Amino acid sequence: MRFHTRKWIKPQDLNPNGSLFGGRLLEWIDEECALYSIIQLENPRTVTKYISEVNFQNSARQGDIIEIGIEVVKFGTTSLTMKCEVRNKMTRLSIISIDKIIMVSLDEEGRPKPHGKTKVEYVKDRLKD
Structure with missing residues (x-):
């Protein structure tokens, strides 16, 4: 698993118990998956399905x-399926795990759109002539 993003827990990220608010963490995960999927599928109209x-x-x-x-x-016809883990760098403990997150590529009318991708592409792959 590749860990792409780090977040520093600030007062506005806490719940009444003084620990990280789960909703904030889910927001960060959803955003991370959206950004990753948009880049991989090369479609800014990529949304969370599941x-x-x-x-x-x-x-x-x-x-x-x-x-x-x-x-x-997995790469589907119109989707990208991922899994996610969030870990605490300070305690080295896993905070959350999600086995399946599905993002879907959409067309201009909001319908699923085939993306034609079959594997993860890195910047170096896209720069080849």
Whole structure:
């Protein structure tokens, strides 16, 4: 799994218990998956279709640094399926794991659009002549 993003837990990210608010974390995960999918599928009209069971294992506190990791599981005709793990860099504990996140490429009318991709592409792959 590649960990693409780090977040620093600030006061506005906390719940009444003083730990990381789960909704904030899910917002960050959804954004990370959207950005990754838009780049991979080369379509800014890529949206979240499905997020499987969310398993909160540990938390984070103000001042902690977390990492969001995603891994491609499958390329569908119009979709990209990923899994996600978030870990606390300070405690080295896993915070959350999600087995399945599906992002779908859409056309101008909001209908699923085939993307033609079959594998993860990196910048170096796209720069080849």
